[in-house]
Amino acid sequence: MKKFEKLVKTIAEIFDGDYETKIDEMGTLIVFKIPEKRLPAFIGKKMKNYNAIRTLFKVVGYFDHARISVQFAKLDGGEENGRQAGD
Numbered sequence: 001m002k003k004f005e006k007l008v009k010t011i012a013e014i015f016d017g018d019y020e021t022k023i024d025e026m027g028t029l030i031v032f033k034i035p036e037k038r039l040p041a042f043i044g045k046k047m048k049n050y051n052a053i054r055t056l057f058k059v060v061g062y063f064d065h066a067r068i069s070v071q072f073a074k075l076d077g078g079e080e081n082g083r084q085a086g087d
Contacts, residue, residue: 004060011053015042017075027067030057033075042072 017034061068
């Protein structure tokens with residue numbers, strides 16, 4: 001799981017944000033908290049960056065036999081603004 005944690009921290013640092021990880025019986029939920037001005041870069045055109053990040057975590061979860069969902073939110077504590085990645 002060290003690679004998983006390093007990946008999450010690196011993505012959060014790139015976008016000047018923070019993250020929160022919640023683990024329960026359904027799997028792992030990663031909530032990236034990104035500043036509002038950086039959200040467009042995090043999401044990308046036609047959500048390509050977001051989908052790539054989500055796919056990357058699905059692959060990591062597959063090899064660790066875990067279900068990983070990704071969401072994003074505004075860093076300033078605003079209303080959650082994300083999509084759940086789980087299938």
